[in-house]
Amino acid sequence: MNLMSPLSAAEPASALSNVSRRGLLGGAGALVLALSLRTPPARAAETQFGADAMPNGWRDDPTLFVAIAPDGTVTVTCHRSEMGQGVRTSIALVVADELEADWAKVKVAQAEGDEARFGNQDTDGSRSLRHFFMPMRRAGAAARAMLIAAAAKEWGVPAAEVTAENHVLRHAKSGRQTGYGEMAKAASGLPVPQGDAVRLKDASAFRYIGKGQIGLIDNRDITTGRATYGLDTRLDGMLYAVVAHPPVFGGTVKSFDAAETLKVPGVVKVVPIDPPAPPVEFQPLGGVAVIAKNTWAAIKGREALKITWDDGPNASYDSDAYRAQLEEAARKPGKVVRQEGDVDAAMKGAAKRVEAEYYIPHLVQAPMEPPAATVRIRDGQVEVWAATQAPQATRDRVAKRLGIGADKVTVHVTLLGGGFGRKSKPDYVVEAALCSQAMGGTPVKLTWTREDDLHHGYYHTVSVERLEAGLDAKGMPVAWLHRSVAPTIGSIFAAGADHEIPIELGMGLVNTPFAIPNLRMENPSAPAHVRIGWFRSVSNIPHAFAIQSFVAELAHAAGRDPKDYLLDLIGPARIIDPVKIGDAWNYGEDPARYPIDTGRLRRVIEAAATGIGWGRKVEKGRGLGIAGHYSFVTYTAAAAEVEVGPKGEITVHQVDIAVDCGPQVNPERVRSQLEGAVVMGMGLALTAEISFKNGRTVQDNLDTYELTRIDAAPKTINVHLLPGQDYGKPLGGVGEPGVPPVAPAIVNAVFAATGRRIRQLPLRDKLSA
Known part of the structure; x- marks a missing residue:
């Protein structure tokens, strides 16, 4: 049984909290359920180029977490990215229904990029609910069974006589009842039911699934401007960057003169980015990055760059x-x-x-929010905040480009202002990491403008x-x-x-x-x-x-x-x-x-x-x-x-x-x-x-x-x-x-x-x- 520290009850229900490794060490009094429920392997998509080459590799999907805090708050950790399709809401409502939870007491935490722990995290192929409907049902049902077992043990009655409904445990014969939070600690010490011991509800008893009555769990924060997207990340001492990319795919920088750029108020540094060797995969296109004290200064500095391009093999593409x-x-x-x-x-x-x-x-794809990412490097650890559809691919590509182990990279997933497939390719995140590295680890937020998005996607x-x-x-x-x-x-x-x-x-x-x-x-x-x-x-x-x-x-x-x-x-x-x-x-x-x-x-x-x-x-x-x-x-x-x-x-x-x-x-x-x-x-x-x-x-x-x-x-x-x-x-x-x-x-x-x-x-x- 893993223990995960509960989220503060003061946080909004849609808070984009990220589950940390350190958080696993705390959390006394919280029931946390981690089930490994695999879907049948389906690897046909990987055969031509290999699993590592295909971030949308359609692999097995194991392991998600459900936590119940002492105050009764239920936290569902969502390992897929939210870009308007409602996955954070839908996964949570499946758990909540089988758990017999009060929806008003349900929160969602966003998982970090960690495929070994959370399973496949690529949000694509319309498969998040397809692969996780039954695992999430079983997670909720198992948690419900553990709460029932804990109450039965405390009251000295058969578990079959205890019911769970809308966040309340009841024993009808004695008239006793208690809330989920009061039983969370006792339930956390019980074994997790497996196999046939997990009893799912009959569909006729569903309260949320299939009813269409649940709005987006993030809706209030989104409509009031409190939600955090990739472009909203703010860190102390943060710098800002944009990149001048080759205007032609496969092109390279022959030479550049940054003298006028460095005269632009707010510009801090100009950093060349090497192009990748073919095949390009998800690596940056190359070019020249301009790092400044604000994004506008970075953009104006980029405009002042004098670059001579070698347009390469696609120069005549018409x-x-x-x-x-x-x-x-x-x-x-x-x-x-x-x-x-x-x-x-x-x-x-x-x-x-x-x-x-x-x-x-x-x-x-032209998502409403163009690609954006923030990276900070500190004490040998790399932290990423990014609107990404592929947290694990992001983690792997950043680690590879920086020459470090993936265990040194933490990817915090923000809300995505649209994706449509563009944000499954983390080239822009790698660019941010290279800029932070060039600044000695200072946090750098890199932004693509709309023109960048259309010209270099x-x-x-x-x-x-x-x-x-x-x-x-x-x-x-x-x-x-x-x-x-x-x-x-x-x-x-x-x-x-x-x-x-x-x-x-x-x-x-x-x-x-x-x-x-x-x-x-x-x-x-x-x-x-x-x-x-x-x-x-x-x-x-x-x-x-x-x-x-x-x-x-x-x-x-x-x-x-x-x-x-x-x-x-x-x-x-x-x-x-x-x-x-x-x-x-x-x-x-x-x-x-x-x-x-x-x-x-x-x-x-x-x-x-x-x-x-x-x-x-x-x-x-x-x-x-x-x-x-x-x-x-x-x-x-x-x-x-x-x-x-x-x-x-x-x-x-x-x-x-x-x-x-x-x-x-x-x-x-x-x-x-x-x-x-x-x-x-x-x-x-x-x-x-x-x-x-x-x-x-x-x-x-x-x-x-x-x-x-x-x-x-x-x-x-x-x-x-x-x-x-x-x-x-x-x-x-x-x-x-x-x-x-x-x-x-x-x-x-x-x-x-x-x-x-x-x-x-x-x-x-x-x-x-």
């Missing part, structure tokens, strides 16, 4: 020319990644052939998707060919990697669940010229956009209703083993536990169609579009009503999005995530694009990299949660799956409104021509 290169590759055979039947023969015998190419540009891959279909006399496909051409995330881990890796192939390409007798998916090579990184829903975005747009085109060619045609393509409800159709990854999950269920995909499509009023007559200039997709072991569909004005202006009036994510732990957050996905997906469809000229990013800020503005957001977003309250069934994911079907639903609605098929995102002013 996204328009690269698109032509991808299109050329898409028109030739590529590496076969899935094959069933004889596509070529079926194509030759088809009554009609349809082909189309779709293009999606580079995108960037990890970009979502650019993609050309070519689809060909051979149709029979009834207009249904007898042959299907899909070539996906895109630079791979694998390129940051292995120099020269130019094919999509299994993770990317398994995101809506090889696992396309259509009932077509002859299919072939190919993946031609595509070299990377920028850093490719995770972006919310990753390769599901281009694959879903192309496939769901193409389905609508086939429906039009066949003279069929798009929704009915899509359902016919999916075919009857059936269970598909993803491994048997070429997807050995399956989102890191056991395919026996998480097969593809086409019945669930059909149901979300039907739910979205019903919500939008599919088939109804709409005003002239308006149209309805629909799309469905399977990702992160969850099924989603979106239906959109779009109006196209006389000058080609696009208004999205309504979006209905349906989701089947299995049992819903926190419906309020499910709805919020799906609403956010609609707005984000709408931005991808209409406005968002990163382009390159002479190796340099063209877009500078949010005036040119346009996200969906509030006045452009749909007036109505309806979220349809399909019934899934059998808590004995596996959970899906929520954070990422809502994005992929939104853009194709909008584009399909534009076609319905205008008869014009747009195959290139974003739409922008393409309809005004």
